[in-house]
Amino acid sequence: MEMTEKIRLIVSDVLEVDANRIDAESHQADIAEWDSLAQLRLVTALEEEFGVKPTMREIAELTSIPAITRYLNISGTH
Amino acid sequence: MKISTGIRRFFVPHSLITLYYLLGCRAFISPRAEVEISPLLRIGSKSTVSSFAKIKASEGPVSIGARTDIGVGCFIGGHRPGIEIGDDCLISPNVSIIGVNYRYERLDMTFREQGTESKGPIRIGNNVWIGVGSVILDNAEIGDGVIVTPNSVVSGCIPANAIVQGNPAKTVFIRR
Numbered sequence: 001m002e003m004t005e006k007i008r009l010i011v012s013d014v015l016e017v018d019a020n021r022i023d024a025e026s027h028q029a030d031i032a033e034w035d036s037l038a039q040l041r042l043v044t045a046l047e048e049e050f051g052v053k054p055t056m057r058e059i060a061e062l063t064s065i066p067a068i069t070r071y072l073n074i075s076g077t078h
Numbered sequence: 079m080k081i082s083t084g085i086r087r088f089f090v091p092h093s094l095i096t097l098y099y100l101l102g103c104r105a106f107i108s109p110r111a112e113v114e115i116s117p118l119l120r121i122g123s124k125s126t127v128s129s130f131a132k133i134k135a136s137e138g139p140v141s142i143g144a145r146t147d148i149g150v151g152c153f154i155g156g157h158r159p160g161i162e163i164g165d166d167c168l169i170s171p172n173v174s175i176i177g178v179n180y181r182y183e184r185l186d187m188t189f190r191e192q193g194t195e196s197k198g199p200i201r202i203g204n205n206v207w208i209g210v211g212s213v214i215l216d217n218a219e220i221g222d223g224v225i226v227t228p229n230s231v232v233s234g235c236i237p238a239n240a241i242v243q244g245n246p247a248k249t250v251f252i253r254r
Binding site: 037040041043044053055056 | 227241243250251253254
């Protein structure tokens with residue numbers, strides 16, 4: 001499965017929203033359920049799925065599907 | 079209620095209590111807070127207790143560290159095993175820290191008749207932030223650097239630097 005699609009489904013699952021509401025360009029500001037606590041739950045899910053361990057500064061920047069995709073690509077995750 | 083407790087509670091002006099803790103402990107107790115002068119209560123330097131907060135230390139020791147802020151409307155109910163709050167804690171408004179539970183095994187007695195019990199002390203570490211409306215129950219232990227999100231209920235052990243949420247509070251994240 002393509003990485004962006006995987007991220008999209010993880011975000012949908014963590015936020016407990018219909019996957020159709022999340023697309024490849026979705027941003028935290030567009031989704032009411034994506035609050036600061038959901039952000040932490042999302043990071044935990046990404047850590048479990050991809051084996052990454054972002055710093056607190058990086059966590060604060062992972063606020064959109066493109067940003068998460070970029071981070072995972074830089075981390076060398078496939 | 080003991081007579082001495084009654085006298086302290088009803089006849090000592092709140093402004094005098096404010097002065098007592100300001101001069102004795104360098105802690106600011108709002109004149110609108112309900113805090114007794116009690117040998118069982120220790121408040122550290124530069125700590126504050128806001129309006130309408132109540133600290134009850136007649137049943138057991140309550141120890142509050144330095145530079146800790148107790149927010150508006152909080153209730154801290156001491157019990158025999160005691161309550162210990164560390165330094166630099168932020169206790170948000172309407173937090174309840176309660177060290178007793180009523181027993182409920184009997185159907186033929188009221189809860190009041192069955193009395194209360196405590197499993198153990200409540201310990202809150204240093205630099206802990208407890209969100210509005212949260213409840214910290216009997217025998218809870220909260221490590222240093224923990225964040226308890228609003229309206230959570232903590233009844234067990236929370237590891238250091240955890241962010242917890244819910245009833246019962248579960249770890250959502252470990253700060254790093």
